[in-house]
Amino acid sequence: MVKELETDLLAKGIRPTAMRLLVLDYLLKQSAAVSLNDLETYFLKADRITLYRTLKKFEDKGIVHKIEDGTSSVKYALCPESCYGMAYCDLHLHFYCTQCQNTFCLPKTRIPELQLPENYQPEEISLTVKGKCSNCS
Amino acid sequence: MVKELETDLLAKGIRPTAMRLLVLDYLLKQSAAVSLNDLETYFLKADRITLYRTLKKFEDKGIVHKIEDGTSSVKYALCPESCYGMAYCDLHLHFYCTQCQNTFCLPKTRIPELQLPENYQPEEISLTVKGKCSNCS
DNA sequence: GATAAAATGCAATGCAGTTGCACATGCTTA
DNA sequence: TAAGCATGTGCAACTGCATTGCATTTTATC
Numbered sequence: 001m002v003k004e005l006e007t008d009l010l011a012k013g014i015r016p017t018a019m020r021l022l023v024l025d026y027l028l029k030q031s032a033a034v035s036l037n038d039l040e041t042y043f044l045k046a047d048r049i050t051l052y053r054t055l056k057k058f059e060d061k062g063i064v065h066k067i068e069d070g071t072s073s074v075k076y077a078l079c080p081e082s083c084y085g086m087a088y089c090d091l092h093l094h095f096y097c098t099q100c101q102n103t104f105c106l107p108k109t110r111i112p113e114l115q116l117p118e119n120y121q122p123e124e125i126s127l128t129v130k131g132k133c134s135n136c137s
Numbered sequence: 138m139v140k141e142l143e144t145d146l147l148a149k150g151i152r153p154t155a156m157r158l159l160v161l162d163y164l165l166k167q168s169a170a171v172s173l174n175d176l177e178t179y180f181l182k183a184d185r186i187t188l189y190r191t192l193k194k195f196e197d198k199g200i201v202h203k204i205e206d207g208t209s210s211v212k213y214a215l216c217p218e219s220c221y222g223m224a225y226c227d228l229h230l231h232f233y234c235t236q237c238q239n240t241f242c243l244p245k246t247r248i249p250e251l252q253l254p255e256n257y258q259p260e261e262i263s264l265t266v267k268g269k270c271s272n273c274s
Numbered sequence: 275g276a277t278a279a280a281a282t283g284c285a286a287t288g289c290a291g292t293t294g295c296a297c298a299t300g301c302t303t304a
Numbered sequence: 305t306a307a308g309c310a311t312g313t314g315c316a317a318c319t320g321c322a323t324t325g326c327a328t329t330t331t332a333t334c
Contacts, residue, residue, distance in 0.1 A: 015300075017312065036290080047314050052291075057312095070205055070263060072322090073290070095257060106257075112249040119271035120232055120243075126207060128263045134256035152331070154281065173321080184283050189322075194281095209291090210321070 012061040019046060023054050024063070032102035033067050033075035033094070069096040069103040069128050080107045091125070097133035104133060149198045156183060160191050161200070169239035170204050170212035170231070206233040206240040206265050214242045228262070234270035241270060 005024050006016040014020065026042060027034060039051040055076050058064040064076040080092075092107040111127050131137075142161050143153040151157065163179060164171060176188045192213050195201045201213040217229075229244040248264050268274075 015311070017300085019313080049292090049315080050313055053312080068205065068207055093251070095253070098260065106254060109251065109253060112251070114230070114246065114249070114266070116232070116246060116266070117243060117271065119274050120266075121269040121274045122266045123235065123268040124266070126263075126265045126267075129251070129253070129257075129259045129261070130263070131260040132258040134254065137256050137258045152280070154331080156282080186284080186323090187282055190281080 009063075012063055014057060014061050014063070019050055020054055020057075022046075023051065023058075027058075027064065027076075027078050030077075032104055033069070033077040035073040035075045037073060067094050067103055067105070067128075068126065069094055070130065071096065071101075071103075075103050077103075077105045080105075093127040093129060095133060096128060096130045097136055098130055099132055099136035102133065146200075149200055151194060151198050151200070156187055157191055157194075159183075160188065160195075164195075164201065164213075164215050167214075169241055170206070170214040172210040172212045174210055204231050204240055204242070204265075205263065206231055207267065208233070208238075208240075212240050214240075217242075217244045230264040230266060232270060233265060233267045234273055235267055236269055236273035239270065 005021050009016040009020060009024065022043065023039065026039070036048070036052055036055065039055070040046075040048055043051065055064065059066055059076065062079060065079050067075045067077060069075060091110050092105060093109050093111055095104045095106055096102075097104070111125055114122065114125070116122060142158050146153040146157060146161065159180065160176065163176070173185070173189055173192065176192070177183075177185050180188065192201065196203055196213065199216060202216050204212045204214060206212060228247050229242060230246050230248055232241045232243055233239075234241070248262055251259065251262070253259060
């Protein structure tokens with residue numbers, strides 16, 4: 001099991017340190033996006049900065065993607081397997097539940113085609129929906 | 138002219154103080170969304186906190202709406218005339234130009250219908266596109 | 275003009291993200 | 305296996321921005 005995580009990290013060019021394996025394992029078990037604070041709360045013994053840099057590294061290497069859901073804190077979620085170079089990640093939306101305050105990736109909900117005004121050239125799209133998630137509605 | 142701005146503010150239940158009239162006048166002249174920092178830079182003599190509270194008040198009363206464009210600073214833009222109770226404002230998208238770093242409201246570009254997974258109930262939608270605006274492309 | 279309510283200005287706080295630096299750990303090569 | 309280098313970690317401190325408390329000033333009302 002841990003072996004698998006190790007090879008996952010190595011495959012992305014990330015040294016599989018103890019902390020990183022723990023964080024990756026944790027991320028794999030979450031259904032909602034994770035903030036730095038969540039990590040801090042879960043890994044009480046770990047250093048905040050290390051967790052911060054772990055997320056940064058994961059983002060850099062394309063293991064997780066950043067989500068700005070309109071709350072004060074940035075969140076991260078594992079990229080879907082098929083996510084290469086963020087191109088795919090840009091195409092799904094994020095759902096922030098106003099009740100349980102979780103943020104969910106909805107990779108199966110693609111962002112529909114947009115008709116921008118003339119000469120506006122899109123490079124990246126971010127779509128966040130607020131409301132009640134399936135557990136809370 | 139100032140008289141008009143005054144009645145605008147009064148109509149929304151906002152006392153038309155000198156500062157507020159100046160800020161409103163400034164907002165009316167902008168094509169891009171405005172951050173607190175922009176206001177500070179423009180009104181050198183004014184107090185940062187006052188400007189902050191002015192924007193808050195305007196937002197409260199439905200004169201401007203808040204825009205989180207993914208940059209570190211929150212921006213504000215005047216609501217279109219037809220904007221009542223944010224319902225309308227939720228339906229248009231915001232465009233952040235990576236070159237001139239301005240954020241534009243595109244009220245004429247409506248957000249297409251979304252097909253959310255079962256039991257997800259949307260209340261608010263935020264759609265931000267990054268790319269090159271019509272001036273920079 | 276007197277009074278109460280609201281706005282303003284200053285100081286200070288809080289929070290999340292970020293950086294610098296010293297130390298520890300892991301990897302590579304001789 | 306030991307030496308040496310690159311990388312990761314932990315602590316402290318800083319930054320930028322949002323926000324609040326409080327005393328003072330301004331505005332609306334009578």
